[in-house]
Amino acid sequence: xxxxALVGSxxxxxxxxxxxxxxxxxxxxxxxxxxxxxxxHMIPEGAIALSPLSSAVWLVMGFTVFLGLEQxxxxxxxxxxxxxxxxxxxxxxxxxxxxxxxxxxxxxASTFLINPSAGVIAWIAAxxxxxxxxxxxxxxxxxxxxxxxxALLWNLASALTFPIGAILAYLVSQRIDVSGxxxxxxxxxxxxxxxxxxxxxxxxKRLGDALVHFGCFVFGLALxxxxxxxx
Numbered sequence: 001x002x003x004x005a006l007v008g009s010x011x012x013x014x015x016x017x018x019x020x021x022x023x024x025x026x027x028x029x030x031x032x033x034x035x036x037x038x039x040x041h042m043i044p045e046g047a048i049a050l051s052p053l054s055s056a057v058w059l060v061m062g063f064t065v066f067l068g069l070e071q072x073x074x075x076x077x078x079x080x081x082x083x084x085x086x087x088x089x090x091x092x093x094x095x096x097x098x099x100x101x102x103x104x105x106x107x108x109a110s111t112f113l114i115n116p117s118a119g120v121i122a123w124i125a126a127x128x129x130x131x132x133x134x135x136x137x138x139x140x141x142x143x144x145x146x147x148x149x150x151a152l153l154w155n156l157a158s159a160l161t162f163p164i165g166a167i168l169a170y171l172v173s174q175r176i177d178v179s180g181x182x183x184x185x186x187x188x189x190x191x192x193x194x195x196x197x198x199x200x201x202x203x204x205k206r207l208g209d210a211l212v213h214f215g216c217f218v219f220g221l222a223l224x225x226x227x228x229x230x231x
Contacts, residue, residue, distance in 0.1 A: 005155040007130075029219070031220065042122055061187060107182060110185065
C-alpha cells in the first residue's frame, strides 16, 4: 500500500488530457469497490463478534473521525488541483495523508486477522481509492512548489504510516478483539466513497460521461459482491 504513493510518477509518462480521461472512471470504480468492500466484506466479518448496537457505534465512529479529520485539516480529497493551492496546504495534505494511512493500516490489518480473504478485498478496495487520491495529492504537492522527486518522496513518507498501523493492529490483536477496528475501517470506507468520491462522479452533466462513471461504479460494487459470494 505504501508503494501506491509512487503512482504519481506515471504523470510524467501520460499526457494531461489522457490522465484526465482516465481519472474519473477510476474514481468511480474506487467508489464502488470501497462501498462494496465495506458492506459486503468488512461489516459482515466485523459484526459477527459484536452486538448490533456496538457494531453500529464502531461504524459511525469511523465515519465521524474521518469527517472530523477533514474538517480539522481544512482539506478535502477532491483529486483536483486548485489554482489557489499554496505551500501551507501541501503540508496539511501530507499530515492528513499520514493519519489517513495509519488508520487504514489499523483497520485493514484487523480485517486480515479476522478473515484473510476479506482482508484482501479490503486492501484492493483501499488501493483502488489510493491510486486516484495519490495522483491528486502528487499534483497538489507539485503545484504547491515541490519538485517532482521531492513530492514523490514526501508522498511515500506519509504512506509509510500504513504499515505502522498494521503492525500496531497485529500487536493489539494479541490482547483484544479487533472486530471493532474492522467496522471502524468500514465506516471510513463509506465516508470516503460517499463524501469524497461520489460527488466527483456526479459533477459531470454529459450523459455519456455519466453512464461511463455509473457503469464503473456498479462494476466495482458487483465485483466485490461476486467475490463475497465465491466460496
